[in-house]
Amino acid sequence: MLNGRKIVxxxxxxxxxxxxxxxxxxLNSGLKSKNASLFIYNINADLYWDDKNIKAETAVFGLIxxxxxxxxxxxxxxxxxxxxxxxxxxEAKKNNVPVMVVDAEYDGCINICFxxxxxxxAVVRHVIEYHSIRKPHFMxxxxxxxxxxxxxxxxxxxxxxxxxxxxxxxxxxxxxxxxPAREAAEKIIESGNIPEAIICANDIMAINVSSVxxxxxxxxxxxxxxxxxxxxxxxxxxLPRLTSSYCGSAGVVPKIIECIDMLAEDHDCTGTFLVxxxxxxxxxxxxxxxxxxxxxxYIRSFNDRxxxxxxxxxxxxxxxxxxxxxxxxxxCACKMFNExxxxxxxxxxxxxxxxxxNYYVGNNxxxxxxxxxVFFESDVNIFKQRSFDRKNIVPDINKxxxxxxxxxFNVISFMNVPLGYICFHMPKYDVxxxxxxxxxxxxxxxxxxxxxxxxxxxxxxxxxxxxxxxxSLTGLYNRLSFNNEFEKRKKSLxxxxxxxxxxxxxxDGLKAINDNYxxxxxxxxxxxxxxxxxxxxxxxxxxxxFGGDEMLAVIMGExxxxxxxxxxxxxxxxxxxxxxxPYLISASMGIYHTDSTKNTDFEYLVREADAKMYAEKLAxxxxxx
Numbered sequence: 001m002l003n004g005r006k007i008v009x010x011x012x013x014x015x016x017x018x019x020x021x022x023x024x025x026x027l028n029s030g031l032k033s034k035n036a037s038l039f040i041y042n043i044n045a046d047l048y049w050d051d052k053n054i055k056a057e058t059a060v061f062g063l064i065x066x067x068x069x070x071x072x073x074x075x076x077x078x079x080x081x082x083x084x085x086x087x088x089x090x091e092a093k094k095n096n097v098p099v100m101v102v103d104a105e106y107d108g109c110i111n112i113c114f115x116x117x118x119x120x121x122a123v124v125r126h127v128i129e130y131h132s133i134r135k136p137h138f139m140x141x142x143x144x145x146x147x148x149x150x151x152x153x154x155x156x157x158x159x160x161x162x163x164x165x166x167x168x169x170x171x172x173x174x175x176x177x178x179x180p181a182r183e184a185a186e187k188i189i190e191s192g193n194i195p196e197a198i199i200c201a202n203d204i205m206a207i208n209v210s211s212v213x214x215x216x217x218x219x220x221x222x223x224x225x226x227x228x229x230x231x232x233x234x235x236x237x238x239l240p241r242l243t244s245s246y247c248g249s250a251g252v253v254p255k256i257i258e259c260i261d262m263l264a265e266d267h268d269c270t271g272t273f274l275v276x277x278x279x280x281x282x283x284x285x286x287x288x289x290x291x292x293x294x295x296x297x298y299i300r301s302f303n304d305r306x307x308x309x310x311x312x313x314x315x316x317x318x319x320x321x322x323x324x325x326x327x328x329x330x331x332c333a334c335k336m337f338n339e340x341x342x343x344x345x346x347x348x349x350x351x352x353x354x355x356x357x358n359y360y361v362g363n364n365x366x367x368x369x370x371x372x373x374v375f376f377e378s379d380v381n382i383f384k385q386r387s388f389d390r391k392n393i394v395p396d397i398n399k400x401x402x403x404x405x406x407x408x409f410n411v412i413s414f415m416n417v418p419l420g421y422i423c424f425h426m427p428k429y430d431v432x433x434x435x436x437x438x439x440x441x442x443x444x445x446x447x448x449x450x451x452x453x454x455x456x457x458x459x460x461x462x463x464x465x466x467x468x469x470x471x472s473l474t475g476l477y478n479r480l481s482f483n484n485e486f487e488k489r490k491k492s493l494x495x496x497x498x499x500x501x502x503x504x505x506x507x508d509g510l511k512a513i514n515d516n517y518x519x520x521x522x523x524x525x526x527x528x529x530x531x532x533x534x535x536x537x538x539x540x541x542x543x544x545x546f547g548g549d550e551m552l553a554v555i556m557g558e559x560x561x562x563x564x565x566x567x568x569x570x571x572x573x574x575x576x577x578x579x580x581x582p583y584l585i586s587a588s589m590g591i592y593h594t595d596s597t598k599n600t601d602f603e604y605l606v607r608e609a610d611a612k613m614y615a616e617k618l619a620x621x622x623x624x625x
Contacts, residue, residue, distance in 0.1 A: 003398060006036035006070040008260075011061055011088055013078040015042040015408065016435045018233055020078070023249035025429050028406050030257040036070070038406040044438035047081035056413035061088055062367040063409050063421060065393065066095035071263065073256065075249065077103035098263055102252055110259050111272040112252050119245040119277025120151045120201075123227050124158045126243070126279060127197050131225065131286055134164060137195035139184060139205050141176035148176070151201045151229070170195075174205040181205035185212035194224060197285070203228035203235050206242050210284065221286040231280055240283035247277045312436055315340045316443035323447030324454055329353045330385060332451045333376040341440060343427065345394050346376040346412070348420030348448065350387070355455035360415045368418065375420065375448070393423075400425035410441045414449020471545040473523055474530035482544035482552075486602060489542070489556055493596040500554065500594050501561050504609035505533050505568070506617060507549035508586045517583055525549075528575055529587045536567035552606070561591045588617035 001007065008031055014020060028038045041064060043057040061084065064072065072092045076085050089106060092099045098110065105111040127133050138155040141148035156166045172188060174181030181204070188194070189212070200206035206228030210220050220226055220240055228235055231246030255275050262269045281287045319335055326332035333346075350373045351359055374388045374395060394400065400407055400423075408424040422441055426433055469481035477485065507529050514522040530551050534543050537553045546552040553564075568589065576584050590613025592605060599605075 001070060002037070002068045003401060004035075005401060006031075006034065007068050008036050008038050008071045008073060009064050009069045010038060010040045010073045010075070010406075011064075011079060012040060012075040013043045013046055013080065014438075015040065016044070016438050018431065018435070019248045019250065021431045021434045023253065024406055024434070025431075026250050026253040027256065028404075028429070030253060031260075032404055034257075034260060036260075037401055037404075039064075039069075040406050040408040042408055042410050042437065043079070044410065044441060047079060047084065056416045056418045057411045058084055059367055059413075059418040060409055060411040060421060063390075064088070064091070065391070066092060066097050069095075069097050071098055071100060071260065073100045073102065074104075075102050078249070098267060098269075100256065100259060102249070102256075105272055108270055110263070110270055112255050112259065113272060113274055114247050114252070115274040115276045116147065116247065117150055117154055118274075119247060119279075120229055121154050121158065122277070122279045123229055123243070123245050124155055124199055126281070127199055127225060127227055127285055128158055128162055128164075131197070133197045133225065135196040136164070136170065137188065137198045138171045139174045139181060139198055139200040139209060140171055141174065141201045141205075143173055145176075148173075148201055155199060169193075174200070174209070176202050176205065178204055178208045181208040182212050185209045189213070189216050189218075194218075197221075197225035197227070200226065200228050203230040203232045203242065203244055206244070206284075207234055207238055210238060210240075210242065221284055225285045227285055231277070235280070235282065238284070241289070243282045243285040243287065244280045245277040246280055251275060251278065312340045313439055316439055320443040320447040320450070324450040326451050329375065329451075332448065333383070333385065335447070336376050336444065337378070340436075341444075342378050343425055343433075344376070344378050344440070345374065345423045345425070346420060346444060346448075347372050347388055347390070347394070347423070348375045348412075349373070349418070352419055352448065352452050353455075355452075355459045358456055359452055360417050368421070372420065394425070403427045405429055408437065410437060412441055412445035412448065414445050414452070417449075419445060419448055419452070474527055474545045474551070476530050476534060476551065477542065477544040479544060479546070482542060483602070485542055486554060490596070490600055493556065496596055498556055498596045499558055500556055500596055500600065500605070501559055502592045502594075502605045502609040503533070503537070503553040503555070503561065503564060504546070504590045504592075504606065504613045505529055505551045505553075505587045506613055508588060508617070508620065509583075510549045513583050521581070521583065522549075524581075525583070525585045528585050529572070532568050532571040532575070532587075536564050536571060546606070552609070554605075556596070561593060565589055565591065588613050588620060590614065590616060 012020060015024070024040065031038050041060045043055070043060060045055060045057060047055065072088060074085055074088055079085060085101070085104070089099050089109060093108065100110045100112060102112050103114065105113065128136055136159060138152060140152050152171060159166045172184040174184045185208070198209055200209060206226055210226045213224055214220060218224055226242065228242045228244040231244050231248055235242035235244050252275050255273055259273060282289055315338060319338055319341065322335045323332050326335060349368065350371065353373070368390060370390045372388050372390050374386050377383055377395065388395065403425065405426050405428060410422045410424065412419050412422055422444060424437060469477060471478045507525055510522055510525065513525055526549050530545060533551045533553055537543060538555055538559055542554040544552045572585055572587065590609045590611065592608040592612060
């Protein structure tokens with residue numbers, strides 16, 4: 001319960017399908033009358049029963065907060081993965097939350113199933129008994145499929161009850177899909193043994209069988225009756241419209257509401273409850289209805305979704321592409337402000353915006369931590385990215401509960417790795433908005449995922465560039481990159497008289513430090529004089545590790561060489577006093593001053609500075625004798 005309202009958590013797949021939209025609309029309406037709010041945890045792709053390739057999207061079910069959830073409803077046939085269903089049930093039971101499973105039977109749950117056998121029986125009896133068909137044919141699904149075989153048994157039973165001899169040549173297999181059904185229909189026509197009626201195990205096969213027969217000049221239903229089973233919208237767009245049986249998810253809503261009332265009386269209520277599919281009588285069996293009225297509403301709905309889908313998808317693709325070139329995470333999020341993307345909050349893993357790591361390599365995590373990050377909010381006056389405790393579900397949750405509409409959660413992923421989740425909090429139900437959910441999720445996932453990937457690539461490029469340009473021990477330019485930069489700057493000074501100062505520094509006594517204290521101490525001494533030279537020189541000085549323990553600075557412009565010398569020596573004195581190493585770090589410095597109108601050959605400049613540096617080093621040796 002949350003803020004005095006019961007919370008029903010629905011686990012479903014492909015919420016964008018029109019039948020699921022109807023189901024949500026009717027379920028939410030029923031729950032509102034019970035003072036309950038609907039939280040929907042949606043994945044956009046079927047899993048097809050495959051446990052070997054669990055998609056990152058399934059992390060959405062880990063978002064269910066069982067501490068506030070009063071009931072979990074699992075649309076098992078929609079999710080199509082037993083292990084996912086079992087995992088949700090296990091978590092719910094740990095938290096003493098009742099579970100309702102639609103289209104499957106699990107121990108300890110309320111199971112709501114369509115009585116497919118009875119529904120299909122109604123279709124077969126209507127064709128054979130009401131229309132007095134004596135030469136029927138059955139278009140089955142897959143051989144040995146449980147639903148296909150059950151419907152075959154029903155067909156055979158009713159055929160034999162009506163004193164019609166059953167034989168296997170009365171059965172074809174269309175594999176529940178379009179092309180196999182078309183091929184099976186072609187074989188029937190080719191045989192010349194045309195039945196009076198073809199009763200199909202689902203609507204997809206019926207639509208295609210009807211199409212094949214009409215292509216060959218047969219009239220439906222005058223020459224052959226054709227029926228389906230499922231009740232999908234497309235049966236109302238066929239000519240003629242198909243007789244079928246409605247097994248849509250919206251058909252189970254009254255039973256769900258009834259079972260919720262039972263749970264209110266008995267929290268431990270379990271068992272299986274059957275819903276009988278509703279027979280749909282249309283023209284394909286010979287019954288006469290008014291096709292124009294019903295078809296018009298379906299066509300309007302399809303039209304609206306189709307054209308809005310095209311326009312919105314173009315916009316979403318453009319948004320996603322623009323996110324890839326964002327400067328930073330704020331800029332990336334701001335690209336999403338658009339009329340197509342509304343009523344959403346995007347919350348991501350904090351690791352996503354750490355550009356110093358490859359978020360996708362070795363990331364097998366399929367859940368979310370509590371400490372997350374608000375990446376985007378579509379409907380705020382002042383937008384601010386910030387840390388967020390996932391236990392709070394979404395910012396402004398009380399406001400969205402007040403809408404009375406379902407709150408929908410959808411994982412955003414990239415390269416099959418979860419990035420975070422989107423919370424859709426639409427103030428009113430709109431089927432077109434629901435149909436856009438997967439496209440919005442995909443666009444945002446691609447945009448954020450691509451941005452994260454690009455930022456990491458930029459980080460790697462900068463690292464590689466730094467490795468190429470700079471000496472790893474000192475951080476100064478290496479010889480190659482220094483030479484390139486020096487020639488560029490020198491060229492820019494052509495026909496100008498600009499002072500040039502060359503400073504060459506050589507570490508004193510490196511061999512003694514290495515011999516007595518190890519090469520680690522020698523490296524430390526080299527690093528120290530390089531840092532002192534860099535910090536003492538102007539910010540635009542070109543500093544290079546010229547040799548093993550020789551550092552060079554070139555300053556193009558006015559400077560005070562003696563101040564540089566003084567600062568450099570003082571830094572070494574400070575270092576020796578502060579660090580207290582068993583060895584002293586000192587260096588000899590040679591300074592050569594000229595200007596850009598004179599000889600600026602690099603080798604010449606170095607020789608001049610080297611001669612002065614060597615003179616200082618020699619003077620030190622004489623002094624220390």
